[in-house]
Amino acid sequence: MAMPYKHEPFTDFTVAENRQAFSEALKKVEEEFGKDYDLIVNGKRIQTQEKIISINPANKAQVIGRTSKANREIAEQAVKAAANAFDSWRKWDVEARADILFRAAAIVRRRKHEFSAYLVKEAGKPWSEADADTAEAIDFMEYYGRQMLELKDGKPVKSREMEINRYFYTPLGVTVVIPPWNFAFAIMCGTTVAPLVTGNTVLLKPASATPIIAAKFVEVLEEAGVPQGVINYIPGDGAEIGDYLVDHPQVSLISFTGSREVGTHLYERAAKVQNGQIHLKRVIAEMGGKDTIVVDKESDLDLAAKAIIISAFGFSGQKCSAGSRVVAHQDVYDTVLEKTVKLTKEIKVGDPANPENFMGPVIDQKAYDKIMSYIELGKEEGRLVTGGTGDDAKGYFITPTVFADVDPRSRIMQEEIFGPVVAFTKAKDFDNALEIANNTEYGLTGAVISNNREHIQKAVHDFHVGNLYINRHCTGAIVGYHPFGGFKMSGTDSKAGGPDYLILHMQAKTVSEMF
Ligand SMILES: NC(=O)c1ccc[n+]([C@@H]2O[C@H](COP(=O)([O-])OP(=O)(O)OC[C@H]3O[C@@H](n4cnc5c(N)ncnc54)[C@H](O)[C@@H]3O)[C@@H](O)[C@H]2O)c1
Numbered sequence: 342m343a344m345p346y347k348h349e350p351f352t353d354f355t356v357a358e359n360r361q362a363f364s365e366a367l368k369k370v371e372e373e374f375g376k377d378y379d380l381i382v383n384g385k386r387i388q389t390q391e392k393i394i395s396i397n398p399a400n401k402a403q404v405i406g407r408t409s410k411a412n413r414e415i416a417e418q419a420v421k422a423a424a425n426a427f428d429s430w431r432k433w434d435v436e437a438r439a440d441i442l443f444r445a446a447a448i449v450r451r452r453k454h455e456f457s458a459y460l461v462k463e464a465g466k467p468w469s470e471a472d473a474d475t476a477e478a479i480d481f482m483e484y485y486g487r488q489m490l491e492l493k494d495g496k497p498v499k500s501r502e503m504e505i506n507r508y509f510y511t512p513l514g515v516t517v518v519i520p521p522w523n524f525a526f527a528i529m530c531g532t533t534v535a536p537l538v539t540g541n542t543v544l545l546k547p548a549s550a551t552p553i554i555a556a557k558f559v560e561v562l563e564e565a566g567v568p569q570g571v572i573n574y575i576p577g578d579g580a581e582i583g584d585y586l587v588d589h590p591q592v593s594l595i596s597f598t599g600s601r602e603v604g605t606h607l608y609e610r611a612a613k614v615q616n617g618q619i620h621l622k623r624v625i626a627e628m629g630g631k632d633t634i635v636v637d638k639e640s641d642l643d644l645a646a647k648a649i650i651i652s653a654f655g656f657s658g659q660k661c662s663a664g665s666r667v668v669a670h671q672d673v674y675d676t677v678l679e680k681t682v683k684l685t686k687e688i689k690v691g692d693p694a695n696p697e698n699f700m701g702p703v704i705d706q707k708a709y710d711k712i713m714s715y716i717e718l719g720k721e722e723g724r725l726v727t728g729g730t731g732d733d734a735k736g737y738f739i740t741p742t743v744f745a746d747v748d749p750r751s752r753i754m755q756e757e758i759f760g761p762v763v764a765f766t767k768a769k770d771f772d773n774a775l776e777i778a779n780n781t782e783y784g785l786t787g788a789v790i791s792n793n794r795e796h797i798q799k800a801v802h803d804f805h806v807g808n809l810y811i812n813r814h815c816t817g818a819i820v821g822y823h824p825f826g827g828f829k830m831s832g833t834d835s836k837a838g839g840p841d842y843l844i845l846h847m848q849a850k851t852v853s854e855m856f
């Protein structure tokens with residue numbers, strides 16, 4: 342029997358041995374750089390001429406690896422393989438499927454620093470962010486394995502004399518998994534193992550910036566015992582094979598995490614019933630955020646400044662949960678701004694392989710250019726207080742940036758920037774602060790820093806976000822503790838890492854038998 346679930350502890354990098362072990366892992370993974378990775382369809386390796394080249398965003402000259410690139414023909418083979426494998430996989434004992442997740446978690450735990458080192462190099466994550474990403478991947482496997490054991494017999498329903506009734510869950514079928522690059526291990530892993538453990542078969546199309554970590558994970562799944570055709574690894578162009586897979590009549594479930602733009606596009610496409618399609622597709626779409634930290638008049642302002650720094654600049658603001666807007670009560674606005682700016686100026690930016698650096702690069706040239714253009718816009722829409730500079734000569738580095746006195750309706754207060762930029766605005770009272778906090782189309786995370794219980798109560802009911810945090814930062818949800826997902830245009834509120842998540846990957850069946 343599985344031990345009760347507990348989240349994976351984070352590595353304490355103040356301990357010399359841990360620092361040493363992590364440095365060695367960084368060196369070890371470097372020795373593998375530049376390798377070619379094949380597609381995996383029905384357990385077979387496939388090589389293509391065309392490649393996706395994954396580079397280190399802190400050092401553009403460094404190639405992490407190259408993957409073959411799936412085209413539509415290969416995508417079609419993968420759908421067929423997954424559809425064939427479904428018939429046997431769906432009938433596997435639930436315990437056997439859960440054991441595969443537990444075994445995969447054990448393999449990753451043994452190679453924890455190696456996976457985190459890949460995240461440092463391929464995704465540009467600082468050590469502690471990479472370590473948390475790997476821990477979250479382990480958590481997803483441990484948690485979903487246990488959740489499935491709880492769900493295996495379904496839920497109780499009433500029976501009557503001479504009539505026995507049962508109610509249980511069955512899988513949906515072929516699942517297309519489309520994860521983002523920013524939680525290159527955790528989200529890719531969680532969105533892959535949830536359909537697997539529920540008995541679905543998977544086509545994994547990783548994000549093009551981070552395909553190598555996904556290739557490594559698929560190898561782990563194979564080692565853990567996932568049969569041929571049940572997991573298929575098919576990196577490729579989003580528009581080319583992504584649309585093809587989403588449209589495919591044999592696909593039953595699409596699990597997408599990424600931008601609002603792509604998510605809404607896929608949601609719409611999946612709704613269209615194609616020739617030969619005999620079911621409605623289900624879509625899980627977790628999308629962007631424009632997350633607000635409200636600072637109340639009665640609050641600990643040092644705590645507020647620290648919460649803002651972690652939320653806005655952790656992983657260079659490249660989290661859907663990033664706190665990119667601060668709404669502060671007019672009486673404390675100047676003080677919290679000043680404290681935040683002081684802490685921001687202490688942040689070290691540079692190669693995340695060096696643990697001294699709190700902030701690494703942003704992911705690629707496109708992201709760099711987009712963020713820098715928002716910084717230019719911010720100079721028109723507000724007052725630049727600190728930061729605002731970038732350097733893309735070697736890697737994609739941007740300084741942590743704070744704008745003050747910004748109109749809550751301005752673009753930098755409304756649009757997801759996905760970089761190290763935070764904008765401050767003033768509220769006249771707490772009600773006004775909540776009104777501003779709710780005035781975007783997103784509804785993912787939010788934080789309230791307040792010592793006023795009445796205000797906290799009000800926020801619990803009126804702050805319209807999927808994940809609300811009181812007196813702490815608005816990032817860093819932990820599997821099994823803070824089920825994660827957003828309201829409004831942030832998505833379908835699937836609550837990854839929560840007790841309702843697996844059910845989204847299944848359909849309930851009622852069997853009623855007369856005796
Ligand atoms: N809500 C959440 O849980 C959550 C978590 C992480 C990231 N995000 C969001 O993700 C975004 C950043 O990630 P990103 O840049 O990878 O997002 P993105 O939307 O650009 O890409 C996400 C995935 O979709 C694929 N894709 C692109 N076009 C496609 C198409 N036409 N068909 C099928 N697939 C296609 C990409 O290759 C990638 O794998 C941000 O908006 C962030 O807020 C949300």
Ligand SMILES: N[C@@H](CCC=O)C(=O)O
Nearest residue numbers: 660661662816817818825
């Ligand atoms: N679950 C992560 C965010 C995922 C999106 O980027 C957090 O809670 O910070």
